[in-house]
Amino acid sequence: MIRLLLPPVAILLLYSCGRSAxxxxxxxxxxxxxxxxxxxxxxxxxxxxxxxxxxxxxxxxxxxxxxxxxxxxxxxxxxxxxxxxxAVDSDVEAKFTEMKAPYTQEEFQKQLTQRKVSAEELKAQLRR
Missing domain, CATH: 1.10.8 (Helicase, Ruva Protein; domain 3)
Structure with missing residues (x-):
């Protein structure tokens, strides 16, 4: 029984070793x-x-x-x-502007800093 299982298990192990992330x-x-x-x-x-x-x-x-x-x-x-x-660029910009609207530039930058994200990273998130 062990002899029958050994070859398939060995093949699986070799295959998984070569394809590790x-x-x-x-x-x-x-x-x-x-x-x-x-x-x-x-x-x-x-x-x-x-x-x-x-x-x-x-x-x-x-x-x-x-x-x-x-x-x-x-x-x-x-x-x-x-x-x-x-999402198209105009949609991303519109949403970004909407999120930014309630804050002054300084307050908005503070919000970004607290969340440890840049304006470009936020736009990339909005695009997703």
Whole structure:
């Protein structure tokens, strides 16, 4: 019985060794990588301003939630691309202007700094 299982298991192990993901990739969605840098940036944006540092277990749970959200967003973006439903520059600019409107330039910049995101990164998020 063991002799029968050994060749297929060995083939699977060799195949998986040759196809490991790069060390900086947290997940791959239909060939598109979500990097740990993307994950870290999104995590900091969502949870970086917490006054109390959560425990290690809570951090792991939060990071998994953020990763799941990034994966879901990538899936939706890929579906939108397939359907030809991409945001145009004028739509992105209009939404950006709408978000910026209630603030002075200084206040808006402070909001971006607190969320650890640049204006260009925010526009890229709006495009998605």
């Amino acid at each position: 790069p060390a900086n990739v947290a997940a791959t969605v239909n060939g598109r990588a979500i990097t740990y840098a993307d994950l870290d940036k999104q995590y900091e944006s969502q949870f970086g301003s917490l006054s109390e540092r959560p425990g290690d277990d809570q951090v792991v749970i939060q990071r998994l939630e953020v990763l799941r959200t990034l994966i879901d967003n990538e899936i939706m973006l890929q579906r939108a691309e397939k359907m030809g439903l991409l």
